[in-house]
Amino acid sequence: MTEYLSKRLSAVRPPQTIALALKVQQMKAEGHDIISLGQGELDFATPEHVAEAGIKAIRDGQTKYTAVAGTPELKAAIARKLKRDNGLDYEPAQIIAGTGAKQLVFNAMMATVDAGDDVVIPVPAWVSYPDIVRLAGGNPILVPMTAADGWKLTPDALAAALTPATKWVMLNSPGNPTGALYTAEELAALCDVLRDHHALIMADDIYELIVHEGSFATPAAVAPDMVDRILTVNGVSKGFAMTGWRLGYAAGPAWLVRAMDILQSQSTSNPSTISQAAAAAALDTDPAELQPRLTRLTARRDMVMEAIAKMPGVEAATPPASFYVFPSVEGLMGARTPEGGVIENDMDLSNYILAAARVAVVPGSAFDMPGHLRLAYALSEDRLAEAMDRMVTALSALELPVSA
Numbered sequence: 001m002t003e004y005l006s007k008r009l010s011a012v013r014p015p016q017t018i019a020l021a022l023k024v025q026q027m028k029a030e031g032h033d034i035i036s037l038g039q040g041e042l043d044f045a046t047p048e049h050v051a052e053a054g055i056k057a058i059r060d061g062q063t064k065y066t067a068v069a070g071t072p073e074l075k076a077a078i079a080r081k082l083k084r085d086n087g088l089d090y091e092p093a094q095i096i097a098g099t100g101a102k103q104l105v106f107n108a109m110m111a112t113v114d115a116g117d118d119v120v121i122p123v124p125a126w127v128s129y130p131d132i133v134r135l136a137g138g139n140p141i142l143v144p145m146t147a148a149d150g151w152k153l154t155p156d157a158l159a160a161a162l163t164p165a166t167k168w169v170m171l172n173s174p175g176n177p178t179g180a181l182y183t184a185e186e187l188a189a190l191c192d193v194l195r196d197h198h199a200l201i202m203a204d205d206i207y208e209l210i211v212h213e214g215s216f217a218t219p220a221a222v223a224p225d226m227v228d229r230i231l232t233v234n235g236v237s238k239g240f241a242m243t244g245w246r247l248g249y250a251a252g253p254a255w256l257v258r259a260m261d262i263l264q265s266q267s268t269s270n271p272s273t274i275s276q277a278a279a280a281a282a283l284d285t286d287p288a289e290l291q292p293r294l295t296r297l298t299a300r301r302d303m304v305m306e307a308i309a310k311m312p313g314v315e316a317a318t319p320p321a322s323f324y325v326f327p328s329v330e331g332l333m334g335a336r337t338p339e340g341g342v343i344e345n346d347m348d349l350s351n352y353i354l355a356a357a358r359v360a361v362v363p364g365s366a367f368d369m370p371g372h373l374r375l376a377y378a379l380s381e382d383r384l385a386e387a388m389d390r391m392v393t394a395l396s397a398l399e400l401p402v403s404a
């Protein structure tokens with residue numbers, strides 16, 4: 001019955017991660033003890049005072065529709081946050097809250113991208129960017145980044161990718177899946193390339209609060225003369241362990257925010273009223289309160305890096321931010337499994353790791369960068385330690401290809 005599906009939907013790739021996720025589910029159902037390093041979601045609980053704000057909203061009867069783009073209270077909290085943390089000044093009409101940062105990326109693309117428009121996406125990138133662009137009818141222009149450049153887009157690569165058809169450039173720092181973090185200078189150099197081009201810039205800052213070393217910077221703050229072309233997207237999912245509350249926000253030029261508001265008003269309307277109340281409390285959180293969680297995440301990252309050093313054929317520089325490590329596994333291509341199979345690509349390798357170590361990891365090809373794996377260390381320390389031990393054992397059992 002697929003003839004009923006719209007042409008729009010057929011442009012979207014079936015996510016490469018789905019086969020793996022289904023296999024994980026099946027193996028768990030069969031009683032296997034699978035440890036997943038696949039989820040981009042923290043194991044921590046929503047902070048107590050934030051959860052309480054949500055509960056209070058329910059008790060106080062804040063259970064009705066709100067303005068599509070969010071309550072005045074939430075918008076005020078977002079504006080305070082943008083000022084306090086990023087030095088940015090935004091009016092309520094330049095701010096919109098939505099059902100997760102994902103909805104804001106989606107709405108921005110749907111509101112601006114026409115057939116024939118190009119959107120520059122440095123890869124590896126979050127799986128959803130290219131498909132959202134395709135759904136909007138545009139062409140994702142994938143620009144490869146390299147580990148040697150710290151998985152960061154260089155000004156030259158950006159300049160080479162721009163054409164008159166480029167409508168947007170997507171920037172994501174800290175980055176998923178690599179944990180890369182751009183400095184203010186690096187962002188300024190990219191903005192310099194874009195200054196005389198008409199492209200809009202999306203700054204996806206969703207991992208802002210997960211920085212182990214270095215400082216977070218955002219394009220709107222480093223290139224204030226370009227704010228009328230920058231949409232800053234952020235949310236509470238990652239920083240506050242609130243993925244299930246589904247609350248993200250964006251700040252940008254009023255014309256764009258208005259267009260996103262119109263689109264949202266004909267799809268989901270306002271994000272959950274209860275989640276808005278909780279998010280307002282989250283955004284007013286003293287950063288010191290989040291420090292113990294960050295310290296734990298940094299220790300987990302170091303645990304993963306120590307384990308990677310013991311894995312033959314696996315290489316990664318220590319990522320400065322986010323809760324992902326994105327090692328190269330090129331050294332394992334052509335390796336033989338104890339059962340006599342050959343690892344031809346990163347999908348084969350993730351399948352082998354699942355079968356042999358009962359650990360789920362995402363192949364880099366899901367992020368348009370084959371030859372790599374993404375390991376998310378968003379799970380408890382003891383489970384993570386167990387996963388690393390199992391991976392070291394399974395990878396050590398591979399017979400490595402003789403290097404040329």
Ligand code: PMP
Nearest residue numbers: 040100101102126176235237248
């Ligand atoms: N941007 C990036 C880079 C992400 O990794 C994610 C979540 N995986 C999102 C946006 C969306 O976050 P949410 O919709 O949960 O706010």
